[in-house]
Structures are given as C-alpha cells and as structure tokens.
Amino acid sequence: MKKQEKALGYAASTIKSEELNAAKSGSVMAGLTGKVAGLNITNGGGTGSSQKVIVRGISSFSANQPLYVVDGVPVMNDFQGEDSFSNSVDFGNQANDINPEDVESVTVLKGASATALYGSRAANGVIMITTKRAGAEKLSVTYDGSFMGSSVLRVPQTQDRFGQGWGSFGPMENGSWGPVLDGREHMWGPFSDGSEGLLTPLSKPFSYVKDNLRNFYETGFETNNNVSIRMGNDKLGLVASYGNVKSDGVLPGDADSYARNTISLRGNMKYKRFSAELNLNYVRKDITQAAAGQGDDGATMFTEILQHAVDVNISGMKDYTNPYFNTDNFYTAYAENPYWVLDHNRNTYQDDRAYGKIELAFEIMSGLKAVGRLGGDFTNATQKRWNEKISFASGSWSELGGKKEQPGTYTERRDKVEQIDATAFLNADYKIGDDISVNGLLGWNLNQQTNSYLKSYLYGLEQPGWFNLANGVDKPMTTTSSEKRRLVGLFAQAEVGYKNFWFVNASIRNDWSSTLPQGNNSFFYGGVNTSLIFTDLFEDWKSDILNFLKVRAAWGQTGNDAPIYRTNSYFTPTQISLGFGDLYLPINNTLGLTEYNRLPSKDLRPEITTEWEFGLTTHLFDNRLDIDAAYYNKNTKDQIISASLAPESRYTSMTRNVGKIANQGIELAVNGTPIRTKDFEWGLGFTFSKNWSEVKELWDDVKEYKLTSSYQVDFVAEVGQPLGVFKVPALAKTEDGKVIVNNNGMPTIDASKKDVVGTSAPNFLMGFNTHFTWKGITLSAVLDWRDGGVFNSYTAQLLTFAGNSTYTVFNNREPFVVPNSVKVVNGQYVENDIPIVHWGGASSAVNSYYNNASNYDQYKNWVLPKDYLKLREITLSYTLPKDWLKQTPFTLVQLSLIGRNLFMWTPKKNNYVDPEGTNYGNDILSEIGEFGAAPTNRTFGGGVKVAF
Template identity: 25%
Template sequence: MRRILFLATLLTFFVPRLWAQEKKVVTGTVKDANGTLLPGVTVMEKGTRNGVMTAADGSFSISVQPAATLVFSFMGYETQEAAAGNGALSIVLKDDAKSLNEVVVTALGIKRETRKLGYAMTELKGSELARTNAINPVAALQGKVAGVDISGAAGGPQAANRIVLRGAKSLNGKDQPIFVIDGVIFENETADDAVNFGNVLKNFNQDEFESVSILKGAAATALYGSRAINGAVLITTKKGVTRKGLGVDVSQTVQFEHAYRAPIALQNVYGAGTTGFFNKDADNRNVIQWAGSNSFGPKMEGQMARLPNGEFVPYSAMPDNQMYVYQTGKYFNTNVAVEGGTDKANFRFSYSRLDNNSVEPNNKFARNSFSLRSSAIVSKWLSAEGGITYSFSNTLNPNRQGGDYTTQNSGRKWIYIFPRNYDPAYWSARYLGGPGRTTLQQDLLNDINPTHPGADYWFSLDNDRWERDERLLMGNMSLTATATDWLKFLVRGNFSNEQNTDDRRELGWGPNFGGSRGLYAISGTNRTQYTFTGMAMFSPRLNNEDFTLDVNLGAETWNSGIGNQYSARTNGGLRIPGQYTITNSVGPVDASNNKMLARKQINSIFLSGSLSYKNAFFLDVTGRNDWSSALMYPGGGGNYSYFYPSVSGAWEFTETFKGSLPAAITYGKLRASYAVVGGDTDPYQLNSGYQMEQLWNSGTSTGMPLYYLYNKDIFPNDNLKPSMANSIEFGADVRFLNNRLGVDVAYYKTNIKNQILNLDVAVESGVSKRFINAGNFQNQGVEIAINARPIENKDFSWDVMLNGSRNTNKIISLGEGITTYEMGEDQGLRVIAQVGKPYGVITTNYGYTPYQSTDPSKNGKPVITTSSSFPYQFQRGYAEVGNITPDFNLGLNNNFSYKNFSLGFLLQARIGGDIFSASHQYGTGRGTVESTLAGRDAASGGLAWTDNEGRARNDGMIPDGVFADGTTIRTPSGAEQEVGGMTYQEAYEAGYVKPLSPYNYYSMIGDWGIGIREASVFDASYVALREVSVGYTFPAKMVERWKLTKARVLLVGRNLGYLYNNLPDDINPESLRNNKTSAFSEYGGAPFVRNMALTVQLGF
C-alpha cells in the first residue's frame, strides 16, 4: 500500500510536468464575417496567461497544451473559443456592436468597459465616418447617434455643420461640443453668416480615425472641465500594430456629386412683367416688361418679344435655367498608410490627398494631410506614445448666402432678380462690352431696368476670387511610468498651431476693369494652444476580493490664443486694375483689425475614482477645480476658481441575479448620474482696460509694432461668476435573446444657471456693453437606441439599429428686470430666449395683425390696410411665428451581410423645428416660386374681372383678411366708401373693391417693403435617405494569391433624396446660412446634391 501511495504521489508530481513538456504549436488565421483578415486579435490559451496577437495578415502561431482551448477576442467582435486541434485553424469573428465587455475611450483618453459606466455614451468605428466621404466629420455623424442634432449649411462641401448634443444649453451662442482628437481639443467654430469656409475639422483625414466616442452628458465630460460643458466628441486615430515586416494600406475614392434639384422650385409658366401683358413698341411689337425683375408677365408660349438690349427672341420658359451654373462635382481622395512594429515598438505613417470640385461654380477644396503615430516600450517600467499631424488645405469661393453678397449669391439671383424667361446661356455670353470687351455691359445703378440683366453676376462668377489657405500642425506626446503593479504615472503634452490666410480679389466694373468696385483684401490668423497633463493612477489591492478600486489624480494647464491676426484691404478701387497688392489702393488702406489674440489660461486639478462591488455594482466619482484667467480681474480678484463634482453609478442586475432571471434576458444594467460642470467666458471681456493691438506691416504676420488700445466699451462686473450646469441622468441597457435584441434608454435633465450674458446698454452710460450672470435654462429629454439582429445564420445576417430622441427646454429665468434675450436676427426676424417659454422662439415685427371681433368668422383674420406703393397691404405687427428646436430626431440603420457581400442603408429624420425662408419670402413677392401659380388663371382659382385699363382678365385674387376699422377706400366708380370691419370678400361682393392682380396680391405677402415675414416661416420636418452602401470583400484565398492581406470595394451613395419634405416649393431643408446653434434662416440656399462614390481598399 505504501508503494502504491508513493507511486501515485510521483505521478501527480511528474505527469503535469510531462504534459508541459509536450506542448504543441497551433497556427491559423483570423478574419471577420466579410473575409477580411484581422490583425491585432488577442489569442489566449484559456485559463492561462499565455497569449499572442495576430499579425497584419491575420495569422498567428502559439505554443499550447495538447488539449488546450483558445480564446479569440477583438474589440467590436464577439469573443470566440476553439479547441486547439491538430490542423491549422480558420477563425471567423462575428461583429458585435453590443459586446458585454466592450472597451471604449472616455474622458481624458481613459479606456473603460461600457458595462461599468453610469452614463450613456456611444462609440462608432472610424470607418463609419470615413465611408461617408464627408469633408467635415460632423456631417458624417448624421442619423447615427441618439441625442445628436446635426444641421447642414449652404456654404459648400467644406462648410461647417451645426451639431448640438442633447439640446441647446447656452444663450450666448456657444453650445456646441468640443472635438478631442488624440487629446487635442478643438471647437466646432461657427462660420460667417454669408461665406462659410468651414472650420479646422475639415483639415483632418477621416481615413485615419480608429474610433469616435460621443460623450453627451455632464457626468461623461466632467473631467474635461469647462470647455466640455456642451459635450464632447472624442476621436482616436489609428496606430501601428505588432506584425512581421511592414504593412501598407491603400485606399482610393472617386466620387461624383450631382445637383439634382434647385434650392427652391420655381414656376415655368409666366415670365417677366407685372401686369400679365406685354408692353408694345411703336410698331405694336411685344416688349418684355423687365423693370423690377418680376415674373407676373404673360404666359410664356414662344411669342416673339424684345429684350432689354433691343433683340427679339422667343418668349419661352427656361425650366432648368436656375440649374445652369451647377456642374458635376468631382471628389478624389487617396490615402496611403505604412505601419510596422514589434512587441517593443510600432509606428503608423499616413498621407492623404483630397481634391473636391463642388457642384457650385468655382467652389473647390484641396487638402494634403500627413500623420505619424508611434509607441514604444522604453524599459520594463517606462513606455512612450506620440503622434504628429500636419495638414494644409485650400478653399476657393464658398457659396455666398444672404443679401450681403447680392452679386455672388446664386440662389438669390434666380429667385429675386432673374425673371423666369431669363436665358442664362444668352446673357452669360453678353455681359462684357466696350473696346476689347473690358467693360461691364450695364450701369449697376440702374439695376431696376438694366440693358444687360445679370451682367454683374456673370462677371463675378468668372472674375471674383475669394481663397483661404489653412495650415494645421498638431502633436502629442505621453510617457507612462509603472512604479508597481498598482501604481502608474502619466505625463502628457499636446499642442496645435493653426495658420489661416484669406486672399480676396475683385475686378472693377468700369472701363478696362477699373472703377471703385476693384478690391484686394488680405487677412490672416496665427493661433497656438498647448496643454500639459500629469496624472497618477492607483489600482490598489483590497483585502476584500469583492471590491476593486481605481483612482486617478491629476493636474492640467491649458493655454490658448497665442498668436495674432491681421487684415488690410484697398479702398476706393485699384489704381492699376488686376494688380492685386495692398499698395495699389486708390484711397487710404483699411488696416484696422490687426491685433494680438486674446490669451487664456486654465489651470486645473482633478480626481476620479471608480469602485466596483462583486462585478455588478459600479460607482464613479469625479471632482475638478479650474482656475480661469478669463474670470480674473487686473487687481487679481474675481471668481476665477470654481469646483464641480460628478457621481455616477451602474448596477448590472443580471450579474446579481445570475441564473434566476428569465432565459430571454441576456444582460441588464441600470445607471444614474449627477454632475456639475462650470463654464467661463472669452478672455478680456470683463475689463475696461487696455488690449494689445498691432500696426499693419505690409502683409506679414510677424514683427508688427505693438501698441495698446484703451478698451472703453465694456462696463466691468467685479462679481462675475462662472456659469454652472447641473445635470442628472437615468438610464437602462437591457439585451435579450443572446444579444439578438438590445434596448438602451436614457432620461436627462440639465439646468444651466448664472450664464454669462452680454447686454447692450444705453449710449448715455459711456459704454456699449455689460456682462452679467443671469438665467436658469432648463433642458430635458429622452433618448432610445434599439439594436436588433432579426436574422442570423451561417451566410446571412441582418442588423437593425434605430435611435431616437426628444428634447424640450424652458427659460426659467433670465435675471432681474430681464424677460427677453436676443440670440440672432435676419431679415426682420429674431430668435430669442424669453422667460417662461422654450428656447429659440422666432419673433418678428412683420407678422400678421389679427383682427379683433366678436364675430368668429372674422376674429383672428389678418388686418388689411391701404398702401402707399400698392393698392392694399396687410397690417404688420409683432408676432411669435415659430421655434427652432426640433420635436424629434430619428435614425434607422440597416445592415445586411451575405457571405462576402454587405448592404446597408440609413434613414434620418428631423421632425419639427421651424426655419424662415427668405427665398420663399422674396420669391413670392417676385412671382418666381412655384406656389405663386395659384390664382393666376381660371383653372387655378383666378376670378374673372376687368382691370383699370379695361382689359378682361381671369386672374383676380381675393386676400383673406378684414379691413382695419375706419378704413376708407375709393370704389371702382370713384366714390369714397368706408369698409372698416368688412372682409375683402364682403367688400368685393358689395362692389366696393376689385379683385387684386397676382402681382398686387403676392406683393402683400412677399414684397421686400410691405411683405409679411410670418408667411415664410415653416416647419422644416423631413425624412432623408441619407446613405446606401454596397460592399464586397474578396475571399482570403484570392487575396493571398494576389500577395495582398485584404481587398475590398465599396460603393456608397450619400444624400440620395428626401422621402418627405414638409417645406413648400421643395425648399432645401438643410441650407441654413451658418452653423450657429441659433441659426434659423436660409437666403439663397444650396441645391439638392447627391453623391455616388467608389472606394477600393487594398492591404499589402
């Protein structure tokens, strides 16, 4: 018996070691469902720490025990296990958009498991943005994330878009999220009202985006401080991977852009004129009434008629004349990336060249971008990571908007200036005259009755040039020191430098292109910011294994506004036409905006702690204190120090009740958070002291003499405090049927108090502005995201993702004695914040005045009065006419996969939210828009009548309104008659008034002088087919024969059309004048453009 026990003991001691000596090598490849080989996949021997990562070609080789089980894991894919076996393994990982152990990037670049987060966040793969081929990454997010409201702008493909997370939060116009790109913070800056060159975001290469995280709530962004009070979009770029040799990724995209519809639908029945008839010359020949550029003339039926220049042509419709200037846009993007690395160091270098010729005339964008990212394990205790990006771009002639650039605003010309019989091919060939064709063909002071209409427009398209060069240099570096297995130290620094130069050139309109209109203007900005961060990261071992704890303690300093701006422009024309230098100015040079940029510094300390209990309860606590130079006064005082905390918690109830819940419930988590985030203001806004200026120095941006200008416009507030946003959030994430169905819901509520507002003051005070703390702005809403996989089998899968959000808000208070605060104005309308009402109310003093009567058939109808320029007009008065906030935002994404093929389409909807259309307003007054066809003949509701010239007509129109009390008119018989209190219809039936001609009727609504702006405010709801994509990944065996690691082709259509558009006359609902949060108007708009792109991606 003793011998048996002795032998058994020997066996138990030696057999495991014999097995350990009999390890075998297992090889194989890992790819995704499309057959793309996956580098960087973690391959672990289950139950051990033995593991490797797949190489760039997806291959792996690992030595394991003979009966081992291998575990394959990769972010964004389901973890999979496989027995080691005897042959080579071929592993196919399935996409898993909702992996339970998904790791995401959160504030300050800290990686966390989503299951442990007590707030809502969304992470997208960088490829989701890159495949849209949108120059600005904001546009690429449209419809893909709950709680994100994105609106387009009309400046062209490079234009900056508006993005708002969980509703507007600020009354001072600064309520868009920050963008954090590899740790460097950028703002989605607002663009000029009329000329939208875009902002710095267009200078980044989206092909190099690895992931994009959207942090919407205050708890998610608290560690970023006051700059992230409106949320944050975190972008992490790609880095090198461990592999054998060098790897090369190449992608080439060719895209064509087609303008398939004008910014607004125009009628093609009636041409130039106001009376519905031709004028006649001495020979009784037809003469077109061109005066005033109206389109209330005769029907266009091919009659011969004389043009303003004396020639006779057929008077015919030009159905597509407003599309004449648009061209087929072309987009080319080449991206080449080289990467390599060992287990000690890696790198990735990329170069991208993008060229885009827009559909807009002479609107171009070109960009070159270089980036390098590298990391290294310097020693056992020290690692380093860094990157640098350099980009330079050129934007030429953005699409002009509004009335400030009447000559260059294409949309406005066709709506307001050109009648519907205008032949662009004819007039564009005749805009020059004089000796050598060096003079504009018309006297622009006679725009009411020109001899060569549109000459200024064609001249501008061919000769004017407004160009911007931009250069961006961005870098980051971090060092991580591991002191123990529970203590690390991080030191990180980053910087960015932006240099922009504008060059504007315009020829004169006089002989030999001379005259006062000639212009040369140059301006530029050189701006630098930098940040240094230090952080200690603790992960102490606790005696109780049920608890885990992570603590981060850090300090940070951020400096911005280091640099200057300069500008100069000629005055009174160019002495030598076409010679574009500042010294060529006829008059004194205007160089009044040269100055050092206002500098700002924020110093901070912060603390964050994460505690978990039994891997089911998770608690996060943060605290941050900022010291802002913007809130410090010259004497050193002020409320420049402010602290704000956050706390969030999550309970994974499926872990607590494991095994006792219904089998259909795969995963469930409840979460809640409370957070406070502080905010400051721009630098030098609080002091009535001196500000640094510079003198013009021949166009150079450095070396300018400095001087100090006394700033006496601001009344100082010695007790200005930081604004504070207090936010709560509750949510749940529940998944069913083994992750085949998932629902994520969130409710949030934010109160922003003590906002820093800039108020105008009486001139008698000696200053123009004062800053105050005011207000309580409440914002709340709900979000829902549903993910489902209705079908899944060996070869086919179908994924559905639905997201939706609804946000409501209210102005609780504005401050003592303040009930209204104006946030924007255009064409006589304002968007305001008013106590007791929602944010973004649109008001005007040019609204309908409702008639007050006890007669319900008359009460509330518009009041009609007599007019000095027209027979009658509606009485204009103050009115609240709309609200800019949408009721709902929705997105529906479907992705199908069959073997190596993929198909996806995205629907995006914005329900509610009003806009003012100046195009509709003035197009109505001019008779150009399609909706003005109503009433112009008997078939469309016109009445038979005889005008004052004795001509029989069938286009009489009756305005729906009531004459103001006391109104006296002259009847057709010449008698005076009081009609006060009568409707126009009643007065007509009594014989007191005649029907109105279409010109007079529509002028009551849309004429610039007497029109009703309220009539052109509309609900801008729409449903868009935002994206359709078809892809094919070539099989691995075929790719290997080609000596490649991957090969894929992708066909993508963007902005393919609108399934529903609530706006009249097919107005483009995404053509706002700018990307400000308070933007509410369009004027000229942009054409409807769809894009079709082919992308080829290869890996070597």
C-alpha cells in the same frame, strides 16, 4: 482611465471605424450622422463645409459646440470663414481636418457626469476620437480610395405661368411679374451700345425655361485617397498615413474647390516600466468659395441667379465676353451675369495646421502609474476676398439704365491660432481582496489658447484684375488683434467596484480661468455616477433571452467661463459716420481711439450646468438585440451674454450673467441582428431622441432677449418658451379676429406686438440603419429623420420678391380680396371689398402684396418647416474571398459603390432649400436659418480598398 462597459454610469455611444467610413464622407462628424441618439448634426453644403454638432439640445445663448478630444488631447474646432448675412463664406470647422481613415473609433460623451473630468470646455459634451494604433503585427500597407461625382440636391421650385417684367413686359427687368407666358417671340435685353452703335435686338420665346436653376450648376467631383503603413511588435508600434481629399464643386469653373492633405505619424513603445506615445499630424488646406448672402451688386452669385425671370435662360449667358452679356450690356440693371461674378469675385483660404501630443508614462509600482502628456495645436491661415471693379462704357446699356458702378474691394487676413494643453496625473488601479476593485487618478491640467490676426481692407481698386493692397489711391484700413486665455485645473476621479456588478464613480475638478474677474475666476464642480449589473448580481437571471441588464444613474456639474476680454475696457480705431460714408482715423497724422461700446463687468460668474441622468442597457437573445435607453434633465444657469443698456450710459451693452435654461429629454438606441446564418446576416439599427427646452428666466424683469434677426423676423429667447423661437410682425385685427386693411387693401400691422410662429428645435430626431451581408457582399443604408422646428429662408423671400416662387401665383394673379378682412370707413369697420390687382389701379398690385417692404404680413410665409427625411448613406461593397488572394500579395481587396444624400423629403411648404443649409456659422445663431446659402449636394461614386 479606460472603462469597461459594465462600469459606465452614464451615456456613452461608440461608433467603430468600419461604420464611420462606410460612405467615404471625408469628415468624421458626417460619418456619425443618424447613428448616435441625442446627437444633432447639421451638415453644410459641399466638401469641407462646416458642421454644427449639438448634444442634448441647445443650452447656451452663445457656445453650444462639444469639446473634441483626440487621443486624450483637446483640439481646436473654430469656425473658419465669415458668417454675416451680407457676405458670408464657409471654409469649414477645424474638426473637419481630422482624417476619418486615421480614426479607430469615436465615442460621444453626453452627460455632465461623463464630461466633468474634461473641464469647462466640455460643458456641451465630448467627442472622443481614438486613432488607429499598431499592435504586434508585421509590416502592412493599406490603400483606401474613392471617386465621387456630385450634383445639387435641391434647387428652389419656381412658378411657370408668368414671365419677365414688372407689371407689364420689360426687356430690362429681372423679375417675373410680367404677362402670362404665351410662347411667342419677344425682344429682350440691350438695344444699343454706345461704343459699337446699335445692336440687333435679341429675341427669345416667352416661355418657361425648365430646370433653369439646376442647369446652371455642373457635376462636381471628389477624390479621396489614403495610404497607411503599420508595423509593430510587443514593444514598439508605428503607423504612418497620408490622406488627400480633392474636390471641384457644382459651381461652373473652379469657383468652389477644396483640397486637403494630411500626414500623420503615430507611435507607441514600451520598455520595462516605461511607455511612451507620439501622435503628430500635419494638415494643409486650400479652399476657394463663392460668397453667399445679400452682398453688394454683383458680390454674391447665389442671390443673383434667383432673381432672373423664369423665361431667361441663365446658362445661355455663359459667355460673358459676348457684347450682349458683358457688364456693359447685361440685360438688367438689377443683377449681374452670374458667370462673370464667379470668375471675378472670389474668396480663398489656405492654412497650415500641426497638432498632436507626446505622452510619457512610468509605472512607479504595481498598480500606480505616473503620466505626463503635452499636446499642441497650431494653425497659420490666410484668407483673401476680392470683388472686381466694375465701370461702364459711355452710352452703354448699363450706363443708360442707371446701373450702379462698383469700385472694387480687396481684403486680406492672416490668422495665427495656437493651443497648448499640458496634463500630468497619477493613475492607480488596485484590488482589495477578491471582491473590491479601486481605481482613480489625481491630476493637473493647463490649457492656453492664443489667437491673433492682421486684416487689411482696400476700398476702391485702380486697375481691374489686380487684387493687391497696393492697387488703390487710398491706404488700406488695417486692424490687428491679439488674444490670450488660460485655464488651469486640478482634478480627481475615483471608482469603486464590488464583485464586478456594482460600480460607483466620482469626479471633482476646480478650474481657474483668466477670462473671469478676480474673486470669481475659481470654480469647483464634479459628478458622481453608479451602475448596477443585475445579471451579475442575480446570476440566475441570465438566460438565452436575457444576457445582460444594467441600470445606471448619474449626477454632474460642469462650469463654463466667459468669452475673452469681457472684464476690462479696450479701445478701437475711431470711426466717424458721415452722410456720404465713414471716416476712419488716423488722418493727417492724428490718431483717434474710441473705447469699445460694451461696458466691462467685474462681477461675472461662470456658467454652471447641472444634470441628472438615468439609463438602462440590455443585451437579449444571445446578444442579437441591444437596447440602450436614457432620460436626462439638465439646467444651465448664469448664462453669459451682452445685454443692452440705455444710451445715456455711454455704452450699448454690458456682459452679464443671466437666465436659466432647462433641457430634458429621452434617448433610445436599438441594434439588432434578426437573421444570422453561416453566409448571411441582416442587421438593424435605430436611434430616437427627443428634447424639451424652456427658458426659465432671463434677468430682472426682462422676458425676452433677441439672439439675432433677419429683417422683421426675430430669433429670440423668451421666458416660458423653448430656447430659440421665431417672432414676426402681428396683423392688426378686430376683436372678432378680422384683419384690418388700409386704403389700398393691404393688411396692416399691430406695432405693439409680434407673433410666435415656431421654434428652431425639433420635435424629435430619428435615425435608421440597416445592412445585409452575404458571402462578402454587403448592402447598407442610413436614414435620418427630423420632425418639427422651423427656419427663416431669405431664398424664399427673394424668390417671392422677384415673382419667381410658386407662392406668388395664388388665384392665378387675378384680383383678390384679403380673406376675412375689414376696412375702415368713417371710423367704422366694414367688410373689405378692395381688391389686390395684377398691376395698376387705385389698389395695391399683386407684387406689392408679396413684397415685405409693403406688406409685413409676408414674413411669416418665409419661416418654413425644418422637417426632413434624408437617405444619408447607401453603400454596396464586395470583399473578395481570401482564397482568391492566396497567390497574390494582397490580404484584402474590397470594391464598393457609394451614395450620400441621394434623397431628401421635406413638407410641401418648403419647396425652396435644404433645411440644413445655413450661412450663419455653426452655433446657435445658425438656427435662424439661411440667407442666400449655397445649396447642399448629393454624391455618388465608387471606392476600392486593398491591403498587402
């Protein structure tokens, strides 16, 4: 049921195709960034990487992503990849499969009243995507293409004073805890090779290598080509399109490539009282990525390059077949040649996806229509990961240095994901007299999702270079899983309008969910909203200054069911931990199954979100200035989590309903045209949003719930705090606030508590866009500003551990005493005089002071500010005058220069990474930060669009 702007009693923001695709991002959500108030979009590293979309703040401990609806049908948006801190890879989320060039508009529904009609999956908002349709037009063909180059937006800043070594110069060390860089020649690397005898020692200047990390990366490229054909008349319309996105990223070689091909066919027809719509889409993706995270030795490249000393030229080791730079003789036992890692350790992903709908409608009588809609979304995916076997020649530098050999691994996983969504409803639209309009619908919906996978893992490869499950003495460990969930709903909606200035809308829905226990699997919710147009109620209010004024109010509830299989026990293959490793059953024809360690719950209830909203919309100065403002207040209760249990219960956790999360906020969107003449126009847009969140309660007497952690940094939900605060080890202090140190002069920790050092939530989000148009020339730009919030950075931690971060040159590494500290002498606190020295001596060395294993106080220094200001888009386009095209077959020719993410500012403390980078997926756990995540990119290039 399409709604006019007057009737909307809730917040809804719409972005049209031209604005969405101005920067040729290849992603629908990237095109929305900075343009919608209340929408927090976090973009990943390269082409095709996942995006996190949060509408009006995080309100759930587990699921916060909105529902994506394409032409009235929900589509899947699963994260694809691995999000563990040890070995992560990001193949994107399924919303990225939608070709932006097929999109006519995107509407963001934010409030519970607006989303109640879409069911429990819409509890976090709805992204409504409307695709392009053909009207009564003759055959037309459009080509829209772009070619972009890409480079790394930011690499960590490193110190430039101290070189290779660990206390003193060491030719086999990978850190920068050595002497002061003096520019003189130093021998380094391997001195001997058991297979070839003595090698001539290498030498290099003991000097800082400028742009060492940045020069490791290359210039990537991205092409985006789209062709569409449209034709139609008043009874039949047809659109066919093909899109191809291909990129080779910034890593050397082909270690990060992405290819996406999309084919779309959309048709609509009308015959007398019968109408039909068809939307069919096919997507094929082929992706190669380098793993991020900690990993095993040599398994991940991003952490490898961060540990090289600042005087070791990384790009000079590109030829890993060179006897000095191969695995046998690589200069350090603590890292691997990153070029070898890129060529021998890979993650690949391929999928085939088909989604779409068939919709039939019949006009039973004037004003009453019956509609049936069947949607489907089907994906078959294959993911492969391999880490090459590493063994060393006898007597080689690596063997003599005690470097660990790697047995090699291979993993293969096949996923099958299906969704069926069926809807049938009656739609009524009537007038009662001249003053009252009534419309409504009554319907039924079924949504069924099926997920299955088969995963095989082989540990120990026999033949190097052959990545196959048959390449091992041991059998691969194989796991399978099959899941099915079903949601059935009945819904109704009614809207009454009076004299086209007052509208009241109400919606109700009841869902039955298969993931909730019997007795609690039926839940009812709904919403009501109203809008009053004062400029129609009081027509004398209208003037050249005030053109339109509407106020609105809304109340709504949405329910949300549980994750699958939380109400019953299930079994997994038995795994026995031994001192030398793990033993997996079956073994010797004996099968072992173990009940999963999560206690099933028979009392689960649905999560319920209740929200109030008030808003105002006005158009001023002959519609040259538009203002939309909103205030909302929402509470989510009965969160569904896995809460810890006492060990004596035989289980480690139990799924249960807990807590209450409160969010309230304000949103403001302003669009204006300060100057408009015959040939020139200047337009401005501004968005602002601020959200306050608070954990009101958890369960029983529990005041804190750990969401996740990284080493000693906890990311928690704590009563009385915003959802998602960071806690680090607290220093032991005297009553007057002095730090207590140990016998080595190192700060000590108060084991009884942890300190809060910030929240992941921003203080506010702000977007600014502008455009200038003069005689076919258009210059436009989008700025995105985030203020406040923090994140944890393993990149900063690792650089500090290796002595490479600028933070480690405090006091030029001269001896220093921990400020404002005391030591214990004969049971009394006295002023501390124990220095932290560069190396050796009775007290601690500087590198130990900066090492988290020796000094837990360091963890707070790796929780960094999340503030940023980004130039998201800048485009310069020229559309040829139509008079120039009269004697050609073309109806449109447009040329453009494009830049995306060309500039980023962050606070001085974060001179390490882009705050948006993460490798923890795309929901609440990603709020903790990054763990050796891939860097984000800037892109620049040009495009051409022609139509005939």
